[in-house]
Amino acid sequence: MTNKKEWPVWEVFIRSKNGLEHRHVGSLHATDAEMAIENARDVYTRRMEGVSIWVVQSKDIVASNPEKMGELFEPAADKVYRHPTFYNLPVELKHI
Amino acid sequence: MTQEIKLEEIFQSRIDNGEKIEPKDWMPEKYRKTHIRQISQHAHSEIVGMLPEGNWITRAPSLKRKCCLLAKVQDEAGHGLYLYSAAETLGITRDEMTEQLLSGKAKYSSIFNYPTLSWADIGAIGWLVDGAAIINQVMLTRTSFGPYARAMVRICKEESFHQRQGYEIMLGLAQGTQAQKDMAQDALNRFWWPSLMMFGPRDEDSPNTAQSMKWKIKRKTNDELRQQFIDITAPQADYLGLTIPDPALKWNEERGHYDYGEIDWEEFWQVVKGNGPCNKERIDARQKAWDDGEWVRDAAMAYANKKAANRNESKTGS
Numbered sequence: 206m207t208n209k210k211e212w213p214v215w216e217v218f219i220r221s222k223n224g225l226e227h228r229h230v231g232s233l234h235a236t237d238a239e240m241a242i243e244n245a246r247d248v249y250t251r252r253m254e255g256v257s258i259w260v261v262q263s264k265d266i267v268a269s270n271p272e273k274m275g276e277l278f279e280p281a282a283d284k285v286y287r288h289p290t291f292y293n294l295p296v297e298l299k300h301i
Numbered sequence: 302m303t304q305e306i307k308l309e310e311i312f313q314s315r316i317d318n319g320e321k322i323e324p325k326d327w328m329p330e331k332y333r334k335t336h337i338r339q340i341s342q343h344a345h346s347e348i349v350g351m352l353p354e355g356n357w358i359t360r361a362p363s364l365k366r367k368c369c370l371l372a373k374v375q376d377e378a379g380h381g382l383y384l385y386s387a388a389e390t391l392g393i394t395r396d397e398m399t400e401q402l403l404s405g406k407a408k409y410s411s412i413f414n415y416p417t418l419s420w421a422d423i424g425a426i427g428w429l430v431d432g433a434a435i436i437n438q439v440m441l442t443r444t445s446f447g448p449y450a451r452a453m454v455r456i457c458k459e460e461s462f463h464q465r466q467g468y469e470i471m472l473g474l475a476q477g478t479q480a481q482k483d484m485a486q487d488a489l490n491r492f493w494w495p496s497l498m499m500f501g502p503r504d505e506d507s508p509n510t511a512q513s514m515k516w517k518i519k520r521k522t523n524d525e526l527r528q529q530f531i532d533i534t535a536p537q538a539d540y541l542g543l544t545i546p547d548p549a550l551k552w553n554e555e556r557g558h559y560d561y562g563e564i565d566w567e568e569f570w571q572v573v574k575g576n577g578p579c580n581k582e583r584i585d586a587r588q589k590a591w592d593d594g595e596w597v598r599d600a601a602m603a604y605a606n607k608k609a610a611n612r613n614e615s616k617t618g619s
Contacts, residue, residue, distance in 0.1 A: 236602050236605035
């Protein structure tokens with residue numbers, strides 16, 4: 206199978222301008238980090254979409270399991286008191 | 302088995318609620334397979350689509366047109382790469398997809414099996430072929446599979462320049478000499494019907510449509526999209542002073558749409574089956590690129606491995 210010869214997959218993150226965070230934009234194949242950055246430049250920033258690129262090999266990303274979504278995220282669902290709207294204050298009160 | 306049915310029900314209700322499906326979520330095997338097929342064929346279309354246009358890069362009539370066409374063809378490469386990446390999230394490798402294209406197992410859009418005989422064809426392709434693709438792709442930005450929808454958003458942003466550059470070429474020719482007008486008309490004559498075929502078979506001959514609509518892979522039927530394209534494009538042809546090669550094409554006040562003539566479905570199926578004017582040429586070109594590039598791919602990988610080994614060695618040495 207030619208599969209074994211396939212170049213590794215990299216995930217690409219782009220900062221669109223200074224002051225904003227890097228955001229995931231997609232992935233690509235490259236032999237090493239340097240080539241991944243060059244390819245990311247060509248594939249994902251042809252129209253000045255970025256000022257900074259991060260690349261990381263996909264295999265190095267650890268992801269949460271969608272099947273464990275419940276136990277990970279549901280505990281937050283019944284804690285409405287973490288939101289400002291939970292607190293009843295008089296409407297005439299300003300700046301709070 | 303009941304477990305499977307239960308999962309399918311949950312899956313369908315997520316789709317019905319307008320939720321997006323992400324690669325690691327549970328999905329029916331057929332949903333996965335349908336997406337691998339559709340996304341990879343879409344990717345192949347972008348890549349093979351570079352060939353008919355690439356044919357005119359060295360013969361573009363001005364430096365400006367050459368820059369525009371180069372940028373457009375480079376975009377198509379980019380679009381192919383976004384889509385291959387989206388398909389890979391479903392567990393197929395890039396090499397497997399390439400092999401399926403070269404062996405003929407995977408199809409690509411039939412439109413790219415027509416030759417580009419004159420410069421006006423580049424205008425007609427941008428205007429009509431990219432125009433038809435945009436109609437389809439705008440719909441797909443709302444498709445249910447997250448990576449596919451995201452790739453489509455990116456592609457749609459870039460695609461509108463393609464169509465506008467095509468129309469501008471047509472406009473230039475249509476306002477030019479008689480010979481230039483004739484060239485533009487000839488391109489329209491040859492690309493009109495194949496462009497309509499891009500939307501696929503009639504709804505009654507498209508057995509997958511119902512399931513695709515249910516899974517929100519498609520949000521409109523082939524015939525709905527085709528009608529939308531015709532309604533948008535007919536006035537654009539009028540503006541150019543060119544004639545769409547369909548004597549039955551006529552505005553229907555009552556329907557609020559253009560009526561149009563019968564598509565030659567025999568031609569459509571012939572091209573799908575591999576008997577179009579350029580099917581062989583296109584696959585031969587892709588095969589040659591794949592074979593000629595092999596040593597480059599191997600050398601780049603060997604170089605990266607050697608560099609990594611040297612780094613490790615100097616680390617352990619110090």
